[in-house]
Amino acid sequence: MKFAVDLHLHTALSPCGDADMTPNNIVNMALLKGLDMIAITDHNSCANVEAVIDAGRNLGLMVIPGIEVQSKEEVHLICLFKKLEKALAFGDLIYASLPNIPNNEELFGRQLIMDALDHITGQVDKLLLSSSSYSINEIFELVNKHEGICIPAHVDRPGYSIISNLGFIPPDLKVDIVEFSKKASLEAVFNKMPFLKSYKHVVSSDAHYLWDISEREYFVEMEYISANQLFEALQR
Numbered sequence: 001m002k003f004a005v006d007l008h009l010h011t012a013l014s015p016c017g018d019a020d021m022t023p024n025n026i027v028n029m030a031l032l033k034g035l036d037m038i039a040i041t042d043h044n045s046c047a048n049v050e051a052v053i054d055a056g057r058n059l060g061l062m063v064i065p066g067i068e069v070q071s072k073e074e075v076h077l078i079c080l081f082k083k084l085e086k087a088l089a090f091g092d093l094i095y096a097s098l099p100n101i102p103n104n105e106e107l108f109g110r111q112l113i114m115d116a117l118d119h120i121t122g123q124v125d126k127l128l129l130s131s132s133s134y135s136i137n138e139i140f141e142l143v144n145k146h147e148g149i150c151i152p153a154h155v156d157r158p159g160y161s162i163i164s165n166l167g168f169i170p171p172d173l174k175v176d177i178v179e180f181s182k183k184a185s186l187e188a189v190f191n192k193m194p195f196l197k198s199y200k201h202v203v204s205s206d207a208h209y210l211w212d213i214s215e216r217e218y219f220v221e222m223e224y225i226s227a228n229q230l231f232e233a234l235q236r
Ligand SMILES: [Zn+2]
Pocket: 068, 076, 153, 154, 160
């Protein structure tokens, strides 16, 4: 069966994420748009993942724990995990690897931590838009150790992508699948970068605002909705 997914969403924790990106708003909007599964992928932190998973459980939507890591090379990588505790442990490592640069709220916005009832319970201090000290290779290795999957993000975009920054996908990296932006024309992407045809791909919204969350546009083939089924489909 085909299930509609959006595997790249930011919450109000991401400084560039809208304050309306609360756990319940995200889940309710995803349900309204007819999605079967979403993933939460804030910049360099998993601090809101559990709240959205709990909101999803209350409202009837499967939420996959994730994070969008910015590597040492300023490359964005979507890291998804089967298990919440593995995601949280990985998130702690990534946050600890960020430089000690405090967030500038006026410039970047607040970095809000919320609970499953959308109450603000705190803020993250370090600026989440910095680069981790881990390289792409180290991040792939760490994600693998935490039973996750690492997906090079928005490879069609001119910034913060593995191709824009390195010019290619290193052959020694175990890349199963790459992510294209919602706005990308697949024809244009493949014309410009024909080598991408040899990779599986997923299309995600990278939503920072509620209205940007995907509708029933992008599908993953699964027998039923579960994290294991998703991982099998992405890695198949
Ligand atoms: Zn990104």
